[in-house]
Amino acid sequence: MLSDKVSKAFNVICSEFVRDGMKTSTVQYVFYFPNVSKWLISFRCVYDGSCPRWTKTPTPNVGSTIQFFGTVKDITGTGTIRMNIENIVLNVGHQEISAPSAAGPSMPLKKRKFTAFATSPVYVILHTNYYVAHSNDS
Amino acid sequence: MSSLVTFGFFTVAEGIREPVQKPGSSTTTYYCFYTTSMQCSSGASLPAKLRVYSPFNDTILKDNTVVFAISCAYFPPTQNTILLDALHVSALPGDPKDNDYEAFHLPDCPIPFVIGVGSVPF
Numbered sequence: 626m627l628s629d630k631v632s633k634a635f636n637v638i639c640s641e642f643v644r645d646g647m648k649t650s651t652v653q654y655v656f657y658f659p660n661v662s663k664w665l666i667s668f669r670c671v672y673d674g675s676c677p678r679w680t681k682t683p684t685p686n687v688g689s690t691i692q693f694f695g696t697v698k699d700i701t702g703t704g705t706i707r708m709n710i711e712n713i714v715l716n717v718g719h720q721e722i723s724a725p726s727a728a729g730p731s732m733p734l735k736k737r738k739f740t741a742f743a744t745s746p747v748y749v750i751l752h753t754n755y756y757v758a759h760s761n762d763s
Numbered sequence: 764m765s766s767l768v769t770f771g772f773f774t775v776a777e778g779i780r781e782p783v784q785k786p787g788s789s790t791t792t793y794y795c796f797y798t799t800s801m802q803c804s805s806g807a808s809l810p811a812k813l814r815v816y817s818p819f820n821d822t823i824l825k826d827n828t829v830v831f832a833i834s835c836a837y838f839p840p841t842q843n844t845i846l847l848d849a850l851h852v853s854a855l856p857g858d859p860k861d862n863d864y865e866a867f868h869l870p871d872c873p874i875p876f877v878i879g880v881g882s883v884p885f
Binding site: 693 | 835838
């Protein structure tokens with residue numbers, strides 16, 4: 626949060642293979658809102674304050690990966706590039722699936738039973754280290 | 764996971780064709796280097812150099828030719844020239860010397876777009 630109590634800023638580091646080598650550009654973005662006349666902060670992106678669609682957009686989490694799309698607004702005397710953001714995607718990339726706690730699932734555990742005859746339908750929830758079968762018998 | 768790509772219309776000039784030997788490689792590749800600029804929505808424009816792969820018998824584009832280019836980008840930390848490596852370049856039709864070149868042949872879209880993927884460090 627910047628001193629104007631309205632705008633929010635964050636850095637983004639982008640690397641790209643340019644001139645036969647990996648080059649890293651540091652980008653700084655600002656969530657820009659109306660009635661803010663100063664740009665406080667090297668490579669900046671700006672949420673256009675004239676558009677209310679950005680007012681509820683959260684600041685990206687530290688360590689997260691984002692994708693942005695926009696145009697360069699201008700450059701400051703210190704070489705800071707500021708950008709107008711037209712779209713942003715937060716938390717890009719692989720998302721860890723939260724594993725169940727060591728105590729196990731919150732639902733009461735039932736002792737499994739052997740059965741010779743299938744009951745149908747049976748649905749199995751994947752991506753967990755246990756399975757829950759829903760059937761029409763109780 | 765990271766990238767920084769620009770795409771849009773650029774005016775190119777001062778084209779020069781030069782050989783480039785990649786680090787650790789014995790082969791030489793030819794590229795055309797053009798002076799261009801990245802126009803900003805504020806009306807300012809930033810200096811940039813566009814590198815385009817140049818195959819055998821390639822011709823250098825005329826000065827002030829407008830091209831549609833998709834390029835990998837590097838924005839230096841200070842006010843240095845932006846480096847662009849073209850992934851794709853397509854020159855728009857028409858003669859840049861014609862008075863109506865920009866008025867009738869080109870789309871009204873002089874500001875290029877930037878799309879990037881990066882991490883938030885703090």
